Amino acid sequence: xxxxxxxxxxxxxxxxxxxxxxxxxxxxxxxxxxxxxxxxxxxxxxxxxxxxxxxxxxxxxxxxxxxxxxxxxxxxxxxxxxxxxxxxxxxxxxxxxxxxxxxxxxxxxxxxxxxxxxxxxxxxxxxxxxxxxxxxxxxxxxxxxxxxxxxxxxxxxxxxxxxxxxxxxxxxxxxxxxxxxxxxxxxxxxxxxxxxxxxxxxxxxxxxxxxxxxxxxxxxxxxxxxxxxxxxxxxxxxxxxxxxxxxxxxxxxxxxxxxxxxxxxxxxxxxxxxxxxxxxxxxxxxxxxxxxxxxxxxxxxxxxxxxxxxxxxxxxxxxxxxxxxxxxxxxxxxxxxxxxxxxxxxxxxxxxxxxxxxxxxxxxxxxxxxxxxxxxxxxxxxxxxxxxxxxxxxxxxxxxxxxxxxxxxxxxxxxxxxxxxxxxxxxxx
Amino acid sequence: xxxxxxxxxxxxxxxxxxxxxxxxxxxxxxxxxxxxxxxxxxxxxxxxxxxxxxxxxxxxxxxxxxxxxxxxxxxxxxxxxxxxxxxxxxxxxxxxxxxxxxxxxxxxxxxxxxxxxxxxxxxxxxxxxxxxxxxxxxxxxxxxxxxxxxxxxxxxxxxxxxxxxxxxxxxxxxxxxxxxxxxxxxxxxxxxxxxxxxxxxxxxxxxxxxxxxxxxxxxxxxxxxxxxxxxxxxxxxxxxxxxxxxxxxxxxxxxxxxxxxxxxxxxxxxxxxxxxxxxxxxxxxxxxxxxxxxxxxxxxxxxxxxxxxx
Numbered sequence: 001x002x003x004x005x006x007x008x009x010x011x012x013x014x015x016x017x018x019x020x021x022x023x024x025x026x027x028x029x030x031x032x033x034x035x036x037x038x039x040x041x042x043x044x045x046x047x048x049x050x051x052x053x054x055x056x057x058x059x060x061x062x063x064x065x066x067x068x069x070x071x072x073x074x075x076x077x078x079x080x081x082x083x084x085x086x087x088x089x090x091x092x093x094x095x096x097x098x099x100x101x102x103x104x105x106x107x108x109x110x111x112x113x114x115x116x117x118x119x120x121x122x123x124x125x126x127x128x129x130x131x132x133x134x135x136x137x138x139x140x141x142x143x144x145x146x147x148x149x150x151x152x153x154x155x156x157x158x159x160x161x162x163x164x165x166x167x168x169x170x171x172x173x174x175x176x177x178x179x180x181x182x183x184x185x186x187x188x189x190x191x192x193x194x195x196x197x198x199x200x201x202x203x204x205x206x207x208x209x210x211x212x213x214x215x216x217x218x219x220x221x222x223x224x225x226x227x228x229x230x231x232x233x234x235x236x237x238x239x240x241x242x243x244x245x246x247x248x249x250x251x252x253x254x255x256x257x258x259x260x261x262x263x264x265x266x267x268x269x270x271x272x273x274x275x276x277x278x279x280x281x282x283x284x285x286x287x288x289x290x291x292x293x294x295x296x297x298x299x300x301x302x303x304x305x306x307x308x309x310x311x312x313x314x315x316x317x318x319x320x321x322x323x324x325x326x327x328x329x330x331x332x333x334x335x336x337x338x339x340x341x342x343x344x345x346x347x348x349x350x351x352x353x354x355x356x357x358x359x360x361x362x363x364x365x366x367x368x369x370x371x372x373x374x375x376x377x378x379x380x381x382x383x384x385x386x387x388x389x390x391x392x393x394x395x396x397x398x399x400x401x402x403x404x405x406x407x408x409x410x411x412x413x414x415x416x417x418x419x420x421x422x423x424x425x426x427x428x429x
Numbered sequence: 430x431x432x433x434x435x436x437x438x439x440x441x442x443x444x445x446x447x448x449x450x451x452x453x454x455x456x457x458x459x460x461x462x463x464x465x466x467x468x469x470x471x472x473x474x475x476x477x478x479x480x481x482x483x484x485x486x487x488x489x490x491x492x493x494x495x496x497x498x499x500x501x502x503x504x505x506x507x508x509x510x511x512x513x514x515x516x517x518x519x520x521x522x523x524x525x526x527x528x529x530x531x532x533x534x535x536x537x538x539x540x541x542x543x544x545x546x547x548x549x550x551x552x553x554x555x556x557x558x559x560x561x562x563x564x565x566x567x568x569x570x571x572x573x574x575x576x577x578x579x580x581x582x583x584x585x586x587x588x589x590x591x592x593x594x595x596x597x598x599x600x601x602x603x604x605x606x607x608x609x610x611x612x613x614x615x616x617x618x619x620x621x622x623x624x625x626x627x628x629x630x631x632x633x634x635x636x637x638x639x640x641x642x643x644x645x646x647x648x649x650x651x652x653x654x655x656x657x658x659x660x661x662x663x664x665x666x667x668x669x670x671x672x673x674x675x676x677x678x679x680x681x682x683x684x685x686x687x688x689x690x691x692x693x694x695x696x697x698x699x700x701x702x703x704x705x706x707x708x709x710x711x712x713x714x715x716x717x718x719x720x721x722x723x724x725x726x727x728x729x730x731x732x733x734x735x736x737x738x739x
Contacts, residue, residue, distance in 0.1 A: 145535065148525065171530030175503065227503065227528065234496040267496040272484065275495065315487045316685055356659050356687070389658060390518075391558055421558070427518040429494045 107141035107149075110422030112196045120412035124403050125208075132157055134195060138425070146171060152194065163194070163218070177225040185217035185246070186225075186238045186263040187281045188305040188328050197428035199324070199351045199359070199385070201397040201416035205367035205377050206345035210303070210332040212248030212370075217283060217303075219246045219259065234267040242285070248370065249301060250285035259285025274312045281305040287334050289370075298340055304331045322353040332370055343368030351383075359385040365401075375405040392419040456593055459505040459532075461516050462489055463710040464572045465542055465581065467718040469509060471607040472585045476596045482523075485710025488685040490562075490657070494519040502527035505538065506592060509585065512543035515569035540588050543569070546577040549638045561655025573707060574639035575615050578718055579608050614719050618644065618726050625733040631672060631700070632681040633691060636707045644726070649675055652682070652691055660690040672698045678736035679729070681705040684712065701732045 114134040118127045135155040142148045147167050154163040166181025184192050190207055207216050221242030228235040240261040244252030250259045261283045269275045287301035306329045313322040329346040345367025353359045365379040379401040386394045397414040456477040460466040466481035473479065480501055483492045489511070502508060502523055510516055524533060531538035543566075551567035552560075571577045586604040590597040626645040633652040641648045650671055654664035671677075672694070680702045682691045688702065695702040705725055706712050715721045 142534075145533070168525065170525050170528060171533060172528070175528045177526060177528055227500070234500055236496070265496075269495065269497050275497075277496075311493075313493065315484055317687075318493075319488050319491055319685065320687060389558075390562060424514065424517045426494065426522045427491065429519075429522075 105141070107139040107151075108423035110138050110420055110425055112136045112138075112418060112420040114195055115417040116201060117415040118412055119415075120410065122401070122410035122412055123408055124406055124410065125401075136163065136194065136196065138422075140423075143167060161215075163215070166223075175227050175229075179223040179225075180221075182220040183218070183223065184215075185219065185242065185261045185283065186223065186240060187211070187217050187261055187283050187303065188263075188279065188330065189277075189307045189309060189326065190328060191216040193428075196393075196418050196420070199349070199361055200363060200381060200383055201395050201414040202381075202399065204328070204347035204349075204363065205365040205379055205401070206328065206330045206347060209367040209369045209377060210330050210343060210345050212246055212250075212288070215247070217246045217249055217261065219243055219250070221258075232268070234265075236265045238263040238265070244285045246285075247288065249283075249288050249303070251288040251290070252286055253290075257286040259283065273314050274310070277307075277309040277311070279305075279307040281307070289334055289336060291337055298335045300335070302333045305329065320353070320356050323350065325350045330367075332368075332373070334370060334373065341373040343370060343373035351385075357387045359383070359387075361385070369405075372405065375403075377404060378402045390424075391421070393417070456506045456589060457504055458507045458509065459501050460509040461492075461511055461520060462572075462708060464708050464718060464721070465509045465511065467709045467716075467721075468578060468582050468607075469585050471718065472582050472600055472604050473589055474599065474603050476593065476599060477589065481710075485706060485708035485715065486684045486712070488683070489515055489708070490518065492516070492519045494522045496526075498523050499526045502532060503529050505529060505532050507538045507540060507588060508532035509540045509542055509588075511569050511572070512541035513548065513566045513569035513571070514564045537591065540584065542581045542584060543567075543571060545584060546571045546580050547574060547639070549642060550635065561653075562657030564656075568635060568638050570636045570707060571639050573637060574643045575611050575618070575722060576643065577639065579611055582607050610719060614722065618722055621726050621730045622646075625730065625737075628679070628733050629675050629677045630679045630681060631668065631677055631694075633683055633686045636683055637681060637705075640707075640725070649677060652680070652686075652694065665690055665694060669694055669697045672700060679703060679732050681729075683707055701736060703728055703732055705729065 112135070113132065114136070115131070116127070116133045117130050119129070133156065137151075137153045137155065139151040139153075140149070147169050149165075149167050151165045152163040153165075154161045162182055164181070164183045166179045166183045169176075169178045172178060184194075186192055190198070190203060191211060203214065203216075207213070211217055219242035221240055223238060223240040225236055225238040228237055238261075240263075242250075242259045242261065244250050244257040244259040246259070250257075252258070261281070263279060263281045265277070265279045267275065267277050281304070283303040283305075284300055286299050289301070290299035308327050310325045311322070312324075325348075327346065327348045329344065331342060331344050333340055333342045345365075347363055347365045347367075349361060349363035351359050351361035361381075361383040363379075363381040363383070365377075365381075367377055369375045369377060379399060381397055381399045383395060383397045385396075388394070393416070395414075395416040395418075397416070399412045399414060400409060401412075402409045455475075456473065458466075458469050458473065458477050458479045460469055460479065460481045462483050463481040463485040466479045469477060469479045482498050482501070483489050505527075508524070510520060524539075529538075530536060533539060548567035548571050550564075552563055552565060556563050556565055572581065582604055586600045589600045593600075622644040627647055628645075629647045629649045630641070631650045631652065632648055635651060635653075635656055637646075637648065640646070650668050652660050652665070652668065654661050677698065678700050680691050680694055680700050682688060682702060682704050684704050684706050688704070691702045694700065705728060706715055706721070709715050709718060709721050711721075712724070715724050
């Protein structure tokens with residue numbers, strides 16, 4: 001504890017330090033009585049108010065100066081010998097878009113709300129009648145000339161989760177694209193997609209049954225992607241190393257239990273209107289279901305996946321018509337106490353855009369359950385999606401799921417509303 | 430075996446020596462639209478190879494960020510974008526995945542063609558998305574003013590010269606030739622449009638403010654109730670009433686929009702509905718920047734003349 005004499009000494013020292021700034025504070029050491037202290041506080045308050053006023057005035061002046069700069073016509077480009085000067089006229093734009101100088105380095109921010117209503121009975125999946133399922137906040141900006149950062153925070157009703165947060169080095173030699181941080185693993189297609197770019201209100205059964213649930217494989221680590229040059233198609237190989245923790249799939253027991261994900265993607269344009277995207281994925285890590293007693297035995301979960309996406313979109317009518325067909329097959333080999341067991345699952349889906357803001361789609365699902373690979377769930381969905389604008393979506397989905405173990409068929413109606421505010425994000429492809 | 434090794438070494442050496450030569454060869458230019466590609470080709474001539482991402486008959490706001498475009502950008506020395514957030518929905522992810530340091534935003538190989546151009550409709554005061562898909566930095570369809578075309582050409586000549594100083598004189602000559610050609614054509618276009626000064630028109634999207642401003646047209650309404658929002662019945666009825674009141678005789682529609690609503694407006698008002706391409710490549714006849722205006726002005730002048738004689 002501080003003795004009274006030391007307190008006085010420290011106060012005095014502090015006062016001396018402050019003295020050049022505010023002479024009034026030089027009286028501080030004398031302030032031992034409550035009245036004196038009150039006076040001092042009053043003096044400080046007055047001081048602060050004066051400072052505040054001073055700064056506000058200066059800020060106002062600065063803002064006015066800035067505003068006049070922004071409304072001024074742009075300087076014509078430095079002339080080349082043969083160039084004609086551009087006649088500046090009233091609505092000429094400044095070289096840079098107007099924005100407050102204090103904000104220009106703020107990252108692009110957006111919040112996407114995902115509201116979900118569910119009707120019907122389902123004893124296995126207990127989604128509530130109404131839920132503000134997720135509010136995804138994104139912050140994205142360049143860090144420096146070499147890197148860019150992306151953060152996606154998912155605020156649910158239960159708490160906050162860092163969905164993704166990574167730095168990307170996009171201009172490395174050798175055509176490498178390196179990411180470090182927490183990210184969705186490059187396993188297949190659906191696993192990499194954020195909720196708001198999915199063509200459904202839910203995720204297919206394989207996500208919940210074989211890839212660990214809602215978030216899928218999502219872990220902290222490093223990702224390296226390389227374009228393989230060849231004259232025929234776009235070919236990208238991605239290799240990722242993660243800590244080895246992803247709920248429902250991998251659980252690391254020590255620092256050596258890393259998980260690995262590999263993905264090979266091929267893309268080819270048939271015509272300017274149609275294209276095919278093919279991928280194969282591989283993932284391996286210490287199983288979430290591995291027992292603590294298993295020594296030196298087979299403790300790894302291995303996943304293999306194949307995905308294909310066919311897209312059709314006539315360019316001249318691209319805002320009115322499109323069709324996308326997707327499929328994904330996943331194999332999951334997990335060691336259990338009574339030996340390893342392999343489960344499979346897949347989905348096939350199609351989405352047709354029949355008007356500028358309307359899409360209709362269907363999906364068929366089937367998947368073994370990682371918790372008990374002898375059980376196979378099956379499901380079918382029909383969706384109708386309306387986009388009032390680029391920034392909001394309303395979707396209705398009828399879903400029928402047959403759970404093998406529970407011997408139950410659930411018929412549900414899902415109604416989803418998504419809405420986005422803030423920076424204009426990139427369109428999904 | 431020894432022979433094979435020496436052949437391999439020779440090949441590697443050949444590739445290595447050929448590399449720097451290629452680096453000083455033609456500039457590889459990728460543009461987001463065919464309009465910019467046409468201007469880049471005019472200025473660059475045979476010293477550049479130019480490729481555009483979006484087609485002229487496609488809505489430039491909604492282009493798919495296809496991986497095949499990543500391959501184009503990977504090899505580019507220069508990326509030329511329209512800017513003013515026209516490409517905001519698709520260009521940033523392409524640049525990011527291009528693995529090309531030369532064309533990242535802020536690098537020497539990234540050109541925002543709108544710098545120095547005359548930009549209209551910069552929103553004043555507070556803007557919100559309740560206004561539709563507004564572009565906070567102004568209307569991005571500025572290339573439809575030939576004076577802006579010259580400014581873009583000027584900017585590209587500078588960029589080309591900076592990257593290939595040895596070809597500077599050639600670029601400047603080609604720039605001068607292009608500017609002369611456009612200036613000559615401008616006289617022709619101005620003459621063709623002179624009889625219709627102040628003519629009132631309606632357009633589907635806000636694609637033509639610079640065009641209207643340059644050629645003395647008065648845009649009094651839009652088929653879209655707000656930018657990017659498709660037509661609504663009430664807005665269409667209001668527009669029809671307004672067009673009748675103001676005696677508007679022409680509706681311009683970009684080639685990528687549905688003609689159903691414009692046609693019903695045309696029927697209700699007696700106005701002519703013209704599919705008017707805002708870009709090079711919008712129809713087959715429009716092969717370059719000058720023929721874009723030749724085509725559009727002939728189309729519009731003919732329609733206005735007929736409307737006047739009715």
